[in-house]
Amino acid sequence: MHQAIGIIEIKGLASAITVADTMAKVANIQIADTESAKGFGWITVKVEGDVAAVNAALEAGEQTAITTDSYIAKKVIPRPGEEIFTVFWPKEQTEPEKPVETKSIVEPENVAVSEVKAEATCNLCHDPLCLRVKGDPRQDCIHFEEEK
Structure with missing residues (x-):
């Protein structure tokens, strides 16, 4: 069971990598996924861990992003429902890819x-x-x- 998830949106890939690195060093969290938006160059970094660790990681990530003027938004969801993971973290397809003719x-x-x-x-x-x-x-x- 997942204790908490955190989501932070950043402008630009380089800033998102820096923020993710900072968050991973500050707290005991796992970087679950990164997702790029369709426009504006925004990157969403998704992390998992206990509530305090996710809060600390997002605070550190926000401060790092603010120094480079790339911060957009952040959100912590403590004890998320399983439906969240089926929608926003779809499992990878386990079927092998069909050979290309x-x-x-x-x-x-x-x-x-x-x-x-x-x-x-x-x-x-x-x-x-x-x-x-x-x-x-x-x-x-x-x-x-x-x-x-």
Whole structure:
């Protein structure tokens, strides 16, 4: 059973790491999870431990974040219900990942060029035959000239 959980929101990843490090050094807590928000660069650091340790850790984390002007909010929940953990800390899937199907790209001379994933990996053209993956330069997309 979990005695208490604490949540602190911080602006920026570097500040969140510094705050989490400070909290772990100050009190006997476990860092349960970190979660990044959809916008503004906010990071939520979630900790667990007894109520006094979580309070001390969040106070120290708040002071560290205030010095770098990255503090947003904090909250301590003593003796949380189990429903909190099923919603905000979903258990990792224990099922093994399905293998990705592959298919050959064949040139007109019937020579296989390479193996690619059957799913579309290019976020520009969404073509499963495109070898570009998200993060690669746009010029690597086979439809780059068509998009101009």
